[in-house]
Amino acid sequence: MNLNFKDTFNTELPADPVHENTRRQVMQACFSYVKPKSTANPSLIHASKELAQELGLTEDDLKSEAFKSLFSGNLVLPGTNPYAMCYGGHQFGNWAGQLGDGRAINLFEVNLNNKQWALQLKGAGETPYSRTADGLAVLRSSIREYLCSEAMYHLGVPTTRALSLALTGDQVLRDVLYNGNPEYEKGAVVCRVAPSFIRFGNFEIFSARQDKKTLKTLTDYTIRHFFPHLKEGTKEGYLHFFREVTHNTLDMIIHWQRVGFVHGVMNTDNMSILGLTIDYGPYGWLEGYEEGWTPNTTDRQYKRYRYGNQINIGLWNLYQLANALFPLIEEAKPFEDILLEYRNNYSTKYLSMMKSKIGLFNTDKNDAALLNRLEENLQLTETDMTIFFRNLNRISKDNLSNEDYLAPVMDAFYVQEEVKGDTLEKWKLWFTDYQNRLQKESIGDSQRAERMNNVNPKYVLRNYMAQLAIDDADKGNYSLLDEFFQLLKNPYQEQTSAEKWFVKRPEWARHKVGCSMLSCSS
Known part of the structure; x- marks a missing residue:
């Protein structure tokens, strides 16, 4: 070597x-x-x-x-x-x-x-x-x-x-x-x-121990090697460093929300200073779209690290990092201003990301309301996140008859019989407004579908898939491990031989150990 x-x-x-x-x-x-x-x-x-x-x-x-x-x-x-x-x-x-x-x-x-x-x-x-x-x-x-x-x-x-x-x-x-x-x-x-x-916790330990010398040495090292465009050893450089960490952390979590990934244990010692997803423990992928879901059995009661709260936890963790870096600045307001930027940027970036998932690329004042209604509808009955957004690209700008509204995404519903009455009416109303909104887009159906396919994966590592690979590997068979490894290299591509993995979680996996919630045990 x-x-x-x-x-x-x-x-x-x-x-x-x-x-x-x-x-x-x-x-x-x-x-x-x-x-x-x-x-x-x-x-x-x-x-x-x-x-x-x-x-x-x-x-x-x-x-x-x-x-x-x-x-x-x-x-x-x-x-x-x-x-x-x-x-x-x-x-x-x-x-x-x-x-x-x-x-x-x-x-x-x-x-x-x-x-x-x-x-x-x-x-x-x-x-x-x-x-x-x-x-x-x-x-x-x-x-x-x-x-x-x-x-x-x-x-x-x-x-x-x-x-x-x-x-x-x-x-x-x-x-x-x-x-x-x-x-x-x-x-x-x-x-x-x-x-x-390097994690947030690397800085926290020295600040907690009032070891300013080592804190400064570590911060200067981090800037020198990973943020070399910033000036180490200065208050201005430290604040720019913190601002970039907040931006990188926000971008990472927006990506998590986009693909339906739930980290499961967003402790500050599991937060990368570079904005990288780190420490894959009791993570999970949303099966049914549920903002309150967490994959971590330890988090079952309070659901601190649930899907819909990840962005808030990112901010909370950044507050702890700001506290850790405070001895290098000794002023609170600059940190507070940067953390406020995180809040404001989140609203903008999350809206842009969600719009891209449903194929809206022009600006319209009602887009946020349309997306809020969509997220509410997705929780009216158990709805597979990956399948719903991937198949949404089949919707045409042309008006459909009422009974055809849900046809392109019907496979995403776990219990299709539940899509009736008030639930059905809410979906019909949403799809009517969605298609009216699509009329304002300047691109055609095929180009819009292509762009949607670049942000909505067809294949993700569902927990039951990982568990199947584990079960086989435990018997000495690693073929499924390799199959998933190869499949997930091209998650946005149509792979005709892999259609069997573009399906909702099977019922047998709903409560099976390793397929729904997991512990931190490793």
Whole structure:
């Protein structure tokens, strides 16, 4: 393997002086050196050839013993110094103190074609930040992270990526339902890739400890490497940095809403400073359009991280980041002004995104009201989000007879018999107003349909699909894993051989473990 190593995080930032891999509070340091845990009998299940190429790896590299050993945790390359990051975070609205990379170990950074990448193993063993956990991961959660990282990338959603998925040959004890019945599962390791894995919590921990020196060092480092057009070391630069983080965070969440993705655990330690989707745990895709849905069993009662609240949580998390950066500015109003921009920009960007989903590209004063009614109608009866918006492109500008209004989208309704009475009348009224609005568009039906297809995916990683791949993989069959991996490379394209995956969630999956709500267990 010919990788161009260019470490920055563990060469420019203060290190933990203690080298023992013991759980502890790590002070005045951004990371701790730690090596991955050796695994019993590793085997490579899958690897992304496209991402490997971006890193400077060849197909022969992917087949090599060295690749398998390196990305399963059994090999540390000469000249590299693996480490785990120190950070804190707010979890479900409460300050949790020091958290850190409890089951992630950063191997090294590489640079190719002026692009910087950090490579990190998830599930490679304990670190000083593991608290009471073992630092390992299981096949179940690793498949979900591996598939979803790359699926989101091809959807055009800002995200960390995944290079490889490997079995460790070890058994890992997990309580998947948190009900006191743990069982052994197959251990696995995913190699995650991103320009950086720095989170909001990296800044919060130093601010909480009143360690302004390390906070400033980390902030300057982040600006220098990832926002180089800004001036580090100045109040003006820090405020511009915060403004760009707010913009990037908003753009990411708008994309989540566009494709129906629910992160499930938007704690501040799971928020990327670069505006990337990070930490794929109990995520989920909307099946029925439901603003109050959350995939996280831990969030079942209060639904803090529900689909319709993600944009508000993004703002709440940014407030915590502003508090963390405050010692560098010592003025509240500039932060407040930037956070107000987030609120205002959200209204504008969300409206623009939703208009694109229903094929409206000209301006009309009544568009917001039309979209509000649509979102209300979608919740009158269980309606599949992906199918509804994808098939909406079949609506013609030409008036249809009343009984034909719903024909193009009828497949999206779970119980079609419920679309009657008042529900039917509301839909007929909406489609009448929608078609009248389409008359004001300057483009024809075919061009509008093409543009709608570029924002409304046909294929997403529904939870039941991921669970099918997991069930097969647990039996040693990885063909479905690869089928989904290939399918989701082209989520906006018609794929005639894959029509069976453009369907509503089957009834058997409605309450099956892993297909509806999930725990944080991995």
